Amino acid sequence: MKISVIGCGYLGAVHAASLASVGHDVVGVDIDAAKVESLSNGRSPIYEPELPELLRAGLESGRLRFSADMSDVNGATVHFIAVGTPQRLGSSSADLTYVDQAFADLMPYLAEGDIVVGKSTVPVGTAQRHVGNVQERGAHLVWNPEFLREGFAVKDTIEPDRLVYGVADGDEYAVETLNEVYATAIEAGSPVIVSDFATAELVKVAANAFLATKISFINAMAEIAEVTGADVTKLADAIGHDKRIGRKFLNAGVGFGGGCLPKDIRAFTARAEELGRGESVAFLKEVDAINLRRRERVVELVTEELGGSVFQKKVAVLGLAFKPNSDDVRDSPALDVAVRLNGLGANVVATDPQAMQNSRRLHPQLVYGTTEEALADADAVVVVTEWPEYKELDPAEVHRVVRTPIVIDARNCLDADAWADAGWEYAGLGRQVRN
Numbered sequence: 114m115k116i117s118v119i120g121c122g123y124l125g126a127v128h129a130a131s132l133a134s135v136g137h138d139v140v141g142v143d144i145d146a147a148k149v150e151s152l153s154n155g156r157s158p159i160y161e162p163e164l165p166e167l168l169r170a171g172l173e174s175g176r177l178r179f180s181a182d183m184s185d186v187n188g189a190t191v192h193f194i195a196v197g198t199p200q201r202l203g204s205s206s207a208d209l210t211y212v213d214q215a216f217a218d219l220m221p222y223l224a225e226g227d228i229v230v231g232k233s234t235v236p237v238g239t240a241q242r243h244v245g246n247v248q249e250r251g252a253h254l255v256w257n258p259e260f261l262r263e264g265f266a267v268k269d270t271i272e273p274d275r276l277v278y279g280v281a282d283g284d285e286y287a288v289e290t291l292n293e294v295y296a297t298a299i300e301a302g303s304p305v306i307v308s309d310f311a312t313a314e315l316v317k318v319a320a321n322a323f324l325a326t327k328i329s330f331i332n333a334m335a336e337i338a339e340v341t342g343a344d345v346t347k348l349a350d351a352i353g354h355d356k357r358i359g360r361k362f363l364n365a366g367v368g369f370g371g372g373c374l375p376k377d378i379r380a381f382t383a384r385a386e387e388l389g390r391g392e393s394v395a396f397l398k399e400v401d402a403i404n405l406r407r408r409e410r411v412v413e414l415v416t417e418e419l420g421g422s423v424f425q426k427k428v429a430v431l432g433l434a435f436k437p438n439s440d441d442v443r444d445s446p447a448l449d450v451a452v453r454l455n456g457l458g459a460n461v462v463a464t465d466p467q468a469m470q471n472s473r474r475l476h477p478q479l480v481y482g483t484t485e486e487a488l489a490d491a492d493a494v495v496v497v498t499e500w501p502e503y504k505e506l507d508p509a510e511v512h513r514v515v516r517t518p519i520v521i522d523a524r525n526c527l528d529a530d531a532w533a534d535a536g537w538e539y540a541g542l543g544r545q546v547r548n
């Protein structure tokens with residue numbers, strides 16, 4: 114099938130390359146000419162495992178190309194909209210400027226029978242706002258939210274846990290066409306859920322609200338553990354054995370971040386308020402507040418461990434990305450902790466395997482270095498992103514290069530006993546300090 118993908122960021126670039134890899138003819142369109150040039154040359158503008166290989170294979174096969182010119186969507190019959198929906202400046206609601214612009218830009222090229230597929234995460238009611246214009250051109254609209262996880266984006270796109278299509282009443286043609294687009298995933302077992310627009314839009318934000326709540330729930334337990342001497346990691350293991358609860362997303366730590374969860378729960382709250390149902394999701398404000406408090410707690414822990422002040426103390430901050438296997442620093446708790454410590458006068462040296470370039474763009478005032486440079490003569494080490502290379506650090510070896518063996522494990526991802534046995538003072542979140 115001939116497909117266009119409008120917006121080639123974390124979602125769109127992976128979507129375009131993945132659709133080409135299953136045999137479709139795909140053009141990715143983005144207004145960012147530098148991104149288009151990079152993608153066209155087979156260089157991924159983001160760090161995402163498996164994407165470079167997929168890009169190169171797609172370009173070589175001739176089934177994948179990129180363009181900064183919207184008229185290149187001509188000839189495609191299915192158009193995915195994958196532009197950003199960031200938090201609006203000075204508000205908690207979603208900024209729909211990019212989505213609205215993408216629809217407006219696409220309109221002149223829409224032909225009768227085409228399908229427009231919204232993938233961006235949007236406030237409930239957005240599809241309804243656009244469906245009239247799309248149908249006036251004899252085209253169809255589907256809202257097909259995306260659930261990919263950065264770091265696993267290719268796998269999640271090719272083999273999604275489920276596909277959700279929000280369609281206009283009785284639009285069988287749109288359903289059949291999308292089933293063709295996703296034939297490989299469906300054959301491999303991905304279930305398809307067809308709904309109205311509102312349900313499809315809500316499925317996405319409800320899923321993110323649930324995940325955020327689960328993380329903040331265990332972080333709330335961590336806060337209680339901290340004042341009672343309990344251990345939140347054992348608590349999580351114990352309640353996680355209950356199949357109704359499950360162990361996933363119960364890792365207490367510095368909390369969630371990234372370009373989705375934080376802004377999605379805020380936008381959901383704002384939209385519910387507009388709909389006169391603010392009280393239904395008012396708990397999400399508490400979820401957000403618990404999450405943000407954990408960043409403060411990490412800074413507090415570092416301060417406590419350094420005897421009450423971080424001023425002029427060298428702090429090695431290991432990790433800047435909001436999660437491992439990503440270079441994404443949007444609303445990253447790790448970067449936030451580095452910035453806060455730096456603001457308190459600590460001599461922060463921050464490091465990350467993939468996210469230094471993006472961090473530097475946002476926070477040029479920070480000092481960045483290699484892991485070795487960060488650790489050398491450090492007064493404290495803070496692990497804020499659970500990259501495998503940090504989890505695998507040898508506590509005895511690191512002990513030899515730091516000034517003071519103090520480690521703050523803001524992800525509870527290190528082996529606390531091994532670090533304590535190697536002579537470290539180990540402080541995690543929601544657990545007792547060990548030494």
Ligand code: NAD
Binds near residue numbers: 120125144211214260
């Ligand atoms: P992003 O900022 O990485 O990418 C958005 C891209 O759209 C940018 O490259 C931008 O230049 C381009 N763009 C903006 N306006 C355009 C226009 N009019 N025409 C063509 N291109 C345009 O954002 P992202 O992380 O890919 O997120 C996109 C959407 O997907 C958001 O709604 C997000 O909530 C949702 N989403 C993201 C993820 C994720 O893990 N990143 C997962 C699920 C859903």
